[in-house]
Amino acid sequence: MAENPQTLRLYNTLTRSKEVFSPIDPANVRMYVCGPTVYDYAHIGNARPAIVFDVLYRLLRHVYGADHVTYVRNITDVDDKINARALRDYGADIAAGRLGLNEAIRKVTEPTYEQYQKDVTALGCLPPDQQPRATEFVLPRADGKADMVSLIQSLINRGHAYAAAGEILFDTTSMAEYGRLSRRNLDEQQAGARVAVDAHKKNPADFVLWKESSADEPGWDGVFRIGGQPITIHGRPGWHIECSAMSAAYLGEVFDIHGGGLDLIFPHHENEIAQSRCAHGTAVMANVWMHNGFLQVEGKKMSKSDGNFVTIHELLETDKFGGRKWPGDVLRLAMLMTHYREPIDFSVRRLEEADATLTDWAKRTDGVSATRPSPAFLEALTDDLSSAAIVAELHALRKSDPAALKAGAELMGVNLESHRTRSLTHRYEGPQAHKAISEEAIGDKVSNRLALIREKNWAAADSIRDELLAQGIQLKDGKDPATGERITTWEVKR
């Protein structure tokens, strides 16, 4: 642990207030964030929680020490659409027992999973300490870690769950504090419920823990004891139960921080809390609940029909958005220019601004070694990740203290070295562009060479010229028409 832990203040959705963060165990600060469903490539909205909670992860590691933070982000690979794809592609193998359902799901989700890892790595996100897949936590495990079927059984045993019409449901009236996170009460929820559809439910707000599958649908054989005899229900879990199981598996029954997008507060997080608290008999599931704000693209809710739906992969690798590719660090800074709880309008203009800012910072920190982040920067970062204020502070430092700018950018996961290299690579796509060398370094070599020419040290001057040429930089000697002085210009050889 760091000698003088910074005071960290975080906004807690549970209390609707900013609170001083006090970990349960400073030697192991524990955070869970809801991860991607690996059905489609992740869109830019999915990048926001990945980046926001990566900044928090880096800050927690800075404050408590890198070995004293555990960050879990799950992979949702249990999903009816994924099951349907597994059935379509591997149905015969599953039916014949040649392939287990988990293996089939692994095959259909692996490309999306790999792409997600590439996307978030390009965005500068550190890998979480654990990235459990939901499929591995459906049935009781050999290692005894928490699983969904056992959690559901605990809920049945404690009187919080019941079976009806092929489903096991959570009884929302069995929990006095149900609705505390989202601040909804059961009456409000019942008013709008479609009673006819939900006739088998005791209460319209009750939600599914386990759902029976038909004989030809893929599923897991969950064994439950409901009123005595064990019965096997071939089916699949409801969505919320996976996070209750995987968080308990790696972080315990009560942990420090649970994060995700604003849209997850209800029903997902509300129901996670209900399941975990009632299964474990605890007063809370996580002490602090954090939610990042919504993201729009070019002023509109992102949708495929509006033509503003864009994946992280498309931004990084195609010219679909704004007619060019955007490096991951530009996307990252563009995201952090707005406070994480505020809505963001993701636009080409914003990306251009982030790109220009990064290029400026990269120039000013060329050859500078990072020192320490400035006190004002740390103050802003530890005040509920006030990232807009952080960006302003970093911008102010670019002239006064580039070393502190570099340190602050590093703490936010923004790598100025790689931006410098990449911006040059992008500008000139010459054959040697991969051996990119900064403009400043070229300028230094050019003036060294001119000095050598003045000393008539032709051999040394030529060797600099040849060295640059090998890196794709061609020098051209000429005379300044105004002064008659010898000048050298350079261009990237194509």
Ligand SMILES: [Zn+2]
């Ligand atoms: Zn979740």
